[in-house]
Amino acid sequence: MAHPQTVEEFKALVEKFEARRGFDDIAVTLGLQPHDVTEDSISMTLPLTEPMAQANGMFSAASLFGAADITGTFLAMMTYADRGGFPLAVQSNLNFMSNSKASPAVATARILRGGGSVAVAEVSVADADGKELVHSTFTYVIKDRTLGK
Template identity: 25%
Template sequence: MTNKEKKEILDFLNNWGNGLLAKNLGIQFSEVTEDSLSATMPVDEGVHQPFGILHGGASCVLAETLGSCLSNIFIDKEKYYAVGTNINSNHLRSIRKGMVTGTAKFIRKGKTMHVSEIEIRNEKGDLINYTTMTNNVIAK
């Protein structure tokens, strides 16, 4: 994948779906490779649960956004779309403020099913959340 192709993909993803949940949480795509996709999300009061730490649902939104987008950028968009059918998320460490970075990588990239793993880390590199996700690739 060329730098130009990477830039086009990131520009598309960062400008896709304005007003939707991922945008409302401040998710910004930052890196794409042949088999991975990364994004950042700020951790502040807007994504806290009542105890003042990152809400597990917000972690799931970041993970699912990454897993879904990873599948959708690597299929023929004229013929198919990928939708999430299963997500398993493990919240491993809390965070109160700062930035988290999630990276989704394919475990399996088949014709009709994609399975990815998503790691969300804090700014020190500590693992905050580990998620696996399954997407079905469906004909339009």
């Protein structure tokens, strides 16, 4: 697996991963979907559904964190999966900048640094109007892992 070149390729890689995993995980619960691909980034959408909302109807902090982490994880996995490893987040730094009801939110990840067994991703999450909701970095350790239960 390598960095996808198109959204269609990104969708196919996500579907292949989901089939290998063998069970629904938090990405399914959040309703994350591949959205965009550039030369150095991928994006996923997070719909604002009732289970993902705070009491005031805006995105919950947990759903925004999940979208950021999973988007960064997919990018690290696709960038470094040729080694057979799976990224495990070992550190995160997340700033909640604002909140919104404008759905969907879009999480966009890019690798800041990678090599060996570590990758660092920067992930921003913006609402449907482009307002930045979250700015974050994640450090992933790339280790051999078996997918599934």
